[in-house]
Amino acid sequence: MSIDEDSPALLQIGTRRPVMTAKACCEEAPGNGAGAGAPVVALVGAPNVGKSTLFNALTGSRVTMGNWPGTTVSVSRGTWRTAHDGRSIDMTLIDLPGAYSLDPISPDEALTRELLVDGPADERPDVTVVLADAAHLARSLYIVAQLRERAMKVVVALSMLDVARHRGVDVDTFALSAELGCPVVALDPRRRQGAETLVVAVHDALDAPTPEPRGLRFTPEADLAVLDADLVREDERFSFIDHAVGTGTRDSAEARASLSDKVDRWVTAPVIGPLIFMAVMWAVFQVTTTVAAPLQDGLDALFVGPISDGARTLLAAIGLGGGWVEGLLVDGLVAGVGMLLTFAPLMALMFLLLALLEDSGYMARAAVVTDRMMRSLGLPGRAFLPLVVGFGCNVPAIAATRILPQVRQRILVSLLVPFTSCTARLTVYVLVATTFFGRWAGTVVFAMYLVSILMVVGVGLLLRKTLWRTMGADPLVLDLPPYQVPTARLTASVTWVRLKGFLQTASGIIVATVVVVWALQSLPASQAHSFGEVPVEESVYGVAAQAVTPVFEPTGFAQWQTTSALVVGFVAKEAVISSWAQTYAVDEPEEGADPGTLGERIIADFEKSSDGHPLPAVIAFLVFLLAYTPCVATLAAQKREIGLRWTLFGIALQLAVAWLAAVAVFQIGRMFW
Incomplete structure (x- = not known):
């Protein structure tokens, strides 16, 4: 209502x-x-x-x-x-x-x-x-x-x-x-x-x-x-x-009769409304991935070429070339942080399009469209608002659960928020989708957001039928703002604030993660090598990743380079890409072999780990990435809002859903691909 x-x-x-x-x-x-x-x-x-x-x-x-x-x-x-x-x-x-x-x-x-x-x-x-x-x-x-x-x-x-x-x-x-x-x-x-x-x-x-x-x-x-x-x-x-x-x-x-009233007859209708909402979101992701791709390629060439070469030349000139300092700065910081920064145009375009939708008044209609779904979970319609925020970042989304009147409702929504696909995951989606699906990348990214919604509903219904059986929900009471022409100043301001926040948050986390990953990759697991001169697979990082890898055998992506990136992703999802970039930059290729680009190395690993079924393995990987614990900042927010016990329950729930869903996707998908 x-x-x-x-x-x-x-x-x-x-x-x-x-x-x-x-x-x-x-x-x-x-x-x-x-x-x-x-x-x-x-x-x-x-x-x-x-x-x-x-x-x-x-x-x-x-x-x-x-x-x-x-x-x-x-x-x-x-x-x-x-x-x-x-x-x-x-x-x-x-x-x-x-x-x-x-x-x-x-x-x-x-x-x-x-x-x-x-x-x-x-x-x-x-x-x-x-x-x-x-x-x-x-x-x-x-x-x-x-x-x-x-x-x-x-x-x-x-x-x-x-x-x-x-x-x-x-x-x-x-x-x-x-x-x-x-x-x-x-x-x-x-x-x-x-x-x-x-x-x-x-x-x-x-x-x-x-x-x-x-x-x-x-x-x-x-x-x-x-x-x-x-x-x-x-x-x-x-x-x-x-x-x-x-x-x-x-x-x-x-x-x-206002234009808003006329348009709302369609965009808030029970059947047409959700279809319009999905079409709008598909267009957003398609435009984002298509327009941002040339800019990403240009930035990637800049970091891989002139910046990396310039850094090596400068280090050689001051007598620090070829050692661990060059490894940290070039293969570590430049490769990791540079890979992340190539996604700045994509994030800026995504934030711009969402700001236009918000300023126009359309996003408020999404709450009406999803009200029936929220009530099926025993939640009030306003529970949609924290979940929408979660598609930007899970941390403020969990804080936004404070608008819910009942404690049980706030706990349930806080457990569901991590299944909303935040923008940090978007960077990984785009890299993987562009590498494996080419011009269909936008559709694949849009599909991941649909999967995210299905996971929220599915897990919500599971919890509703078990731990939250007695919880009811009030009908939605919401002011719908009139449709308006977005203003350039406001849209630009909102876009810049969000992009700046993303870069500030990601940069600090990424720099710390890159340094830690580089140190672990440079630290030998045995006395056969010295610090900074060890193959990645024989480093502490590689050995630990190989110990975890067998767990992912049924998922089709049981390659230590892939599973190690997922482990680093516990810190922040943006770090998955920097971890890949570091691993493949440090790892020495076989004699006479072409090391290839990052995308080519990822394709080769998925071909190997999936026994020739890379596409279902890639989709299983994306599903796992979507469902498992978003980042340590989200865990800190959950602990503050719902306590340690429910936070630990949420981690176990996310890992279980992620692993089971990934196994199901790969095992079923390999029958057809």
Whole structure:
């Protein structure tokens, strides 16, 4: 079910829930902010109203993310540099988790209430800016009504005014401000319009005395209904909202059926909707692999050729050529990190396309499309949101499970997130698919994401029928933002932030992994060789990999170079490629043999390990790569969110599913290929 009506009755859903609490502490809040003594401004609002977009526009690059002290909830915090009446003031801007009201049903919403109303008065924000959707004004004003019942400075910022006008509704900000008893400004966060008006309103609020709480309009009959005091208070809020909306808005013309409504009849339909979603995702992966391929080839030639040759020449000139230093720098760091960096164009293009889908409003429709599937797993529709995040990175996806109201739901989704195919796996998919399937690489990569979805559903149903048999789920209640033309500035900003985060995270992990792998490959397992002058198969790395390899005999890829890369992949999936590059660069070819490219060496190993059935072995390898433990960072996130016992259970579950699925794929596939 999706909400698309300004009905007070809809607002009552979920308001009479048990109130959750969260500890918070403002004096040691995470992030940089504007420093001690600076005014603190909190951004509040429902999901999909543009709150985070406004936060990014106001703070620019001066933003950090971190868990709020005393909680496990991540909060964005940054510096907002303002100028008003000839003076400049740096403010600390906090982007609080999305909330429809101050009656929390999740840890995220509990933190919002704690910081705004329940915490010590001297630790609350100086001004609270509520971002409201002008196209669904009544729904957005519920939290405003609650805040105005308290002595605090509130500013209402209206977004989606263009959508409201398209629907035949004009908003009179002055009349609305008079009814609400607080300043009301209009802005467009996506196009960075109206920020100056917001600056003036916030400065005026800082300089003005704290307003008195609004009086409650109880009737004599309501005063007698002591047992129903909460319900009476809610009815009074709805009356206040209806009066404010009736006074502050007017119909400018006959409302037109919006483009969003017309398109949603198709993209959210029970049958057509999922097919459209799959077609869109296939197009994304096909475009990504096709367009990025020439750029990847160029970067690969650059690292393999001029950069490696230049490094060897430089080392020889300073007397360090031919030794272990050259092995570490050229065969280790240059080969490993260089291979990873060749995937930067692919990741950038992938992030760009996903940012376009998100900014256009389409990705929110995916939650509606998958709601029925989520409920079959005993999960609410909002459980789709952490799983979607997991296709980018499993770590923030596990943190995003905090939006779920029940502990059992959060544990189940945290166990399912590792089966979502993160972008780190994508780099390996593309290398293997391009090597073995050529122009069909995009389709193969898309198929891996379909397999990922099937694994989430299959494992979810298995757990649902065993450990989670008694868990139920509420129907999906979700705001669908209108379709919009993506803005170049916002899309570029989101793409760059994600690409930078990927490179920063991967580079640190990869450098450490490359050094460790090189050291293990240079350390002889016996006294027959010296450090740095040992064949890889006789090194500690090679011997350990060969000891693990027999376990993978039924999967068709029982070659120590392959299994060793999977072991390194426990650290990070990006390290699989760097491990391959290091292994084949260090490994000495047989006398007179052509060492070939990395792809040729991988093909040769799969031919050998599969007894002439390389394609089913490759698919089995990709399935195993998809299903087994994503990375140590994911394990750390799971331990923090669901504890050590469930984390260990998850590792065992992932390895079992990965091995069984890989064996099934190869054993069945070899009958046909």
